[in-house]
Amino acid sequence: MTHDFDLAAVLRGEYAELIVKGIETTLQLALYAWLLAMALALLLVTVRLTGNKLADRLVAAYVSYHRNVPTLVQLMMWYFGVPNLLGESTQMALANYNTEFLFSVIALGLCQAAYFCEDIRSGLRAIPGGQTEASRALGLGYIRSMRYVILPQGVRNCLPSLINHTVLLFKNTSLAMAIGVMELTYATREVENYTFRAFESYLVATVVYLVFSLLLMGGGALLARHFNKALAR
């Protein structure tokens, strides 16, 4: 390296602004995509639980597609491919907005929904059938046996993998830079381009990503402990 280590060089003025804005965008992206993914996953799991064969196949195909195609390719598909199908007038209308963010949320959300769906489903499947039968035999209706017997156990079962995949989603937001969303990774590259201080700018971004990931993992561990305690009571 030709210059000394100087963290302040990338953390002042407009560079700090770029980075803070990047963190904001990353968090927004993660939050919206997570909400979309969770809502869709709950819907997909419900569809699978109804036992309709055709619906089951369709959901399985959805999950299979999203798990076997790289997330980056899914992003490109949404950002470059889908607007092309919408016809010229819609494309023109879309060109006025910054659609990168929107399409990233959709792509990341739909992709992660497949993972969440599988997490929840395997969490529910791990509960022995006797649990439902016993609660129904005790006179609980479908809703109440779900509410008091099945779901509390299901949540406990699928929590670890849900946390893992939430961290994965958070990390995947960095892929959005490939289609031009100005999130943290994109901002970091910008700062590096301006200041020529690769080490310092990467260090800042790495620490930020790491802190949020570890917070998610730690929060997940606390949550898991909470649920286990509730069960022991």
Added chain:
Amino acid sequence: MFDIFSILQNNWTLFLIGQYPHGPLGGLANTLILAALALLLAFPCGLLLALARVSPWKGLRWAATVWVYVLRGIPLLMVIFWTYFLVPLLLGHNITGFMTMLCTLVIYQSAYLCEIIRGGIQALPAGQYEASRALGFGYMRTTIWVILPQALYNTLPSLISQFISIIKETSLGYVINVQELTFAANQVNNQLLTKPFQVFLILAVIYYLLCFGLTQLAGWVERRIARKRMGSGLQTVAPDAVLAIDN
């Protein structure tokens, strides 16, 4: 929609092998070579890390744990940028995009493979270790002759799943212009300009067929191992517990 076939007809060599033999090897062939080399090189690293994480020496355990958590906590793209920047500094000369991506994948996957192998080791009944020690084997010999053969065999399905992850991760090489499958698709897209949906659909289908096939293989191996284990009366380990580490 029938454009897909004409696009494939005109560009199938680019998708398959890139500009080879008139230029560097690329396309699907390069994706597979990159992924296979990454798994091959990351496996010994992951194995050593896993042994460090379950070793009786505290300092070693601690260092391996930090390595794993740091890599699991940052996006692959950040690791790519770090490698892109640091490896030339360390070596004193520039390296190709392919080598950058290979180094990145080895570093990144070493953490994930470590967790998989550790899961396999810890899933073995403690009696295996104790019996081997009681028979007079030392720590090293117990690990090499008793623990690892069983643990590695049991983690085989997860290793295939991890290979699928690696294949998917090679697509990020596109960001630093590694000539692999995603890069080839973008080349085709830039030539045609008007057919992005069709081009990326072809790309998605190629990845899908490849990864779906491997998923089926992993499932088959897993069932086979489960059958074998049941036959030999060994304790069964929930394969999900190992697979849950990552996608």
